[in-house]
Amino acid sequence: APTSPxxxxxxxTVERRRRRASLAPxxxxxxxxxxSPPARLHLRRAVGxxxxxxxxxxxxxxxxxxxxxxxxxxxxxxxxxxQRHLFGHTAPICALATAAAAPLLATAQxxxxxxxxxxxxxSGASEALR
Numbered sequence: 001a002p003t004s005p006x007x008x009x010x011x012x013t014v015e016r017r018r019r020r021a022s023l024a025p026x027x028x029x030x031x032x033x034x035x036s037p038p039a040r041l042h043l044r045r046a047v048g049x050x051x052x053x054x055x056x057x058x059x060x061x062x063x064x065x066x067x068x069x070x071x072x073x074x075x076x077x078x079x080x081x082x083q084r085h086l087f088g089h090t091a092p093i094c095a096l097a098t099a100a101a102a103p104l105l106a107t108a109q110x111x112x113x114x115x116x117x118x119x120x121x122x123s124g125a126s127e128a129l130r
Contacts, residue, residue, distance in 0.1 A: 045083060046074045060100040068093035073107055088117050088126050
């Protein structure tokens with residue numbers, strides 16, 4: 001019996017899936033490897049933000065805010081609009097937190113290989129936790 005066209009994939013779709021799978025990063029054991037971070041971006045300005053609750057914070061330092069723009073973290077001076085862009089996630093940021101008593105920002109990304117990063121607010125240095 002013929003299959004319904006809506007339930008079967010066309011040869012071009014099957015071929016695209018095979019091509020994507022063959023290009024996916026693999027570890028030495030042949031399993032899918034963790035994605036590597038994107039190439040270093042040099043931005044002048046990030047315009048917009050990820051409009052989700054909790055992804056924009058006032059920081060304890062005067063006149064500073066932090067917010068997510070996709071997979072990037074932006075720390076901005078409100079009075080001058082000067083921005084610092086922090087990269088290290090491979091998927092959109094879905095959580096952002098800080099504490100007045102600690103000089104850190106914490107971010108987490110979406111997805112099955114979620115990465116949590118701790119950022120030093122002053123220097124922008126980060127550490128990934130998996």
